[in-house]
Amino acid sequence: MLLKLSTIALIPALIIQGYQVKKNTPRLPEAEGNRKGNIGQGKALSILILGDSAAAGVGVEHQQDALLGSLIHELKQNFSIYYQLEAKTGDTTLQILERTKLLEHQQFDVVITSAGVNDVTxxxxxxxxxxxxxxxxxxIETRFSPLMILATGVPTMNLFPALPNPLGWLFGQYSSEMNNQLARFVDSKPNYQFIQFDLAHFKVLNLEMAKDGFHPSKEIYQLWAGEIAKKIRGHF
Known part of the structure; x- marks a missing residue:
């Protein structure tokens, strides 16, 4: 109720600031490079990444520096990896769901998700x-029968450099509550794990976001991938 009341009260400021952010924030392209392939050596491992612009690698120029490439780099010495990335800038959860329904039924050992920022906006x-x-x-469970699902939380959007207050504060409230809900859901699922997208921790490490102030940088993608790789190694 408090979140709803805060949203209503801030509507005039949200309209003005939302327009300014949209006008002033540079539009970065999705990372170029292969989104499907085979690489590595060792135990067979199939990985599917589903999501939004962060999953698509916006903020870096090539997939090798994005989440997909960073994750492959972490795992390719120990696993023979088949990988597939399905992600699109601007997609909400429902849009990602609809695109997922278009994929063929096949088994993946690991499914990684990134969704929520566009729902917040x-x-x-x-x-x-x-x-x-x-x-x-x-x-995801019906279509891919994964052995492991890694659900990435919504970034703490109040820490996005591109967002002024009160817009950033309100988005932070939304992302915080969404993460609480998602973490509780993940805890109820035996083969799920929650990946926290901890911008406060990245700031402590003096890591900056991409130049648009809205997407991960190469260094943040590497840390995100490293956390996921640690979970995968622990499971397999």
């Missing part, structure tokens, strides 16, 4: 969002 309530997320993960 559209002010989807955390209660509605977690219902959409549950539908998304149900589709």
């Amino acid at each position: 559209k002010l989807i309530s955390p209660k509605s969002w977690i219902k959409q997320q549950k539908r998304f993960y149900a589709e």
Whole structure:
């Protein structure tokens, strides 16, 4: 209720600041490079990444510096990897779900997700969002039968350099509550693990975001991938 009231109260400021952010924030392209292939040596491992612009590698020029490439770099010495990336800038959870439904049924050992930022910018309530997320993960389970699902949390958007207050503060409230809901859901699932996208920790390490102030940099992608790789090694 408090979040809803805060949103209503801040509507005039949100309209003005939202327009300014959209006008002043540079539009960065998705990372170029292969999104499907085979690489590495060792135990066979299939990986599918589903998500939004962060999953697509916006913020760096090539997939080798994005989440996909950084993760492959971490794992290729120990695993023979088949990888596939399905991600698009601007996609909400529902749009990612619809695109997932277009993929063929096949088994993946690991599915990694990144969704939520575009739901926050559209002010989807955390209660509605977690219902959409549950539908998304149900589709993942049915379509891919993964042995492990790694759900990346929503970045703490109040720490996005591109977002002024009160817009950044409100988005931070949304992303925080969404993460609480997602973490509780993940805890109820035996083959799921939650990956925290901890911008506060990145700031402590003096890591900056991409030049648009909205997407990960190469160094942040590497840390994100490193955390995921650690979970995968522990499981397999």
